[in-house]
Amino acid sequence: MDRHEFKQKVIDFAHTIGIDEIGFTHAEPFYEFKEKLIDYYKKGYASGFETGTVEERTEPKRSLESAESIISIAVGYPNKLPDAPKSRRGERRGMFARSSWGVDYHTLLRRRLTALEDFIKEQAPEVECKSMVDTGVLSDREVARRSGLGFTGKNGFIINPNLGTWSYLGEMLVSFPFPPDEELIDSCGDCNICVDRCPTGALIGDGQLNSQKCISFLTQTKGYLKDEYRSKIGNRLYGCDTCQQVCPRNKGINTTHDDIVLEPEILKPELTGLLEISNKEFKETYGHLAGVWRGKKPIQRNAIIALAHFKEISAVDTLKRVAENDPRPMIKGTAYWAIGRILGSGALDYINERFKIETDSEVKEEMLKGIQEQTEI
Template structure:
């Protein structure tokens, strides 16, 4: 069987198992990417979640000996939630970003890639393959760009003509030589909406992101958030979609294709207050299947508290007081103190003054003082 014929079979099989886009690229080093990644490290713009070794991220042959090609795949995910519940006074809701709606995409894409590898090995028993999704060494976006899945937008997301930037990415490195697809021409042109509307100015310039200022990153951290970012969270409890929702290339891209990615509205837009006192068992039961749960409940609870402060939700004061008095985690107690002050309810001052007498953690004491500084009543 010649390469072109087999490559077409791989494409057809990929589409038959629900892979929306597939492309082929060479496994030569990503030289330009390497220079950019080194600059990111020098500027301290990297998130810390990615592979630290730039060489591993840019030289596929270090990951699979004698690698010749990389097969890139993309699965589209929804941008629209049907029957979305509306938050209201006394029942405020948070929001997970669209990439965390439905079943964890790592699980779904790994299953697709495993099937694709099995298909390859059926026809080429001695072929070597290595697949990865998101947490692998390679840059999924760089691979997808080279393989013609889409172009890299100014917000650093891969944008596809068919599905916009609402796509999950994965790849397979192999020692089979496939014919490389042509990259897609950049269609962002002079548009800079994503840069202009980024809440924290994380998009430094076209194609350059300071991940440490990106809300998508900040919502996943576990420590107390710096003051300058708290008000920018709004009601986001995991991730941020702003640079995607404003993108003209995403207009009318709803992508209601894969049912496993359809959101459960009560999970994707959960009530905030119940999150604060949720047990580990309940959290795992309700949220364990979504990608946004990977860091555990602590970051989500902290973000939920900041969201209640954002809404100035007075009805949450009793629960926030309970958290301030009883939670064993200083970050969560501190967030509660901040929120109680920000909400500025009639009881806020007395609650914080009482906590000030009992609290011993230095960081929490600072947050209590900060909360008191907000109070006008």
């Protein structure tokens, strides 16, 4: 089959199954990216969620020995939430990042990649394929960049002319030599808004990110959140969209798909309702979201911090029950900390009394920490 004709057939089919953008590149190693990746690890910027060795992440044929090409796909996702409930005193709400709206994007992309793979094999049964979504060893963004889907912005996202940064990315290794697309030559120019507006200074300014400082990463960790970041996460339960929200290239873009169903009450949930929710109810209500892949513990910790951020007095009774009854030290400690932050010196008697009962050293440290700015025990 003619390479160009086959490529056009794949493109045309892709657009019928909800793939917004598709690009093609060769399967040779990512030499420049390898150097950047080594530097990224040396500087301690890695999140720890990355998969694979440097070689596996930069040499596609280690994943599929017969690979001749890589197909990169982008599916746009919405960034506007119609009928979003208001966060008001007595009913404070948290927020899931937009990448977690609707069905888990891993599922959404795999459906499309599977359909695309089936189509390719119908046309050419001998072709071998291997798809990856986020958890694969290749860098989705680097594959997309080399495939011509966009350029790397200063915020590290791939910026596509039609989708901006609001897109899910995935790729497929194939043993067919599709004609590669040209890389998109563009840049952020003098614009530095995302770097300047990053709440924690996690953006380096050259497209690199220090994951250890990134709120999106921090909201997914399971332990105590470092003190210097607690005032930064606001009401974020999972992820952070600041560097995308301020990007001028995203102006006027809001892509929607029928299989991305928006649920306002779930995506912007009431915070206190999250604190005592059972495992079963949590899974039934939030289990389909990509943002809960680490379980309910980080979400509950972030909800407690958000209540402290709002200084939500109406949540104190709930926080006390959590502090006194939750078996997990980190959740107990964070709840005590939040009580101190909300009530200040008004929490002294309560904290003093509970301090005599609690035995975990880290919990006791959090109890003192919450009110130390106002007074000393």
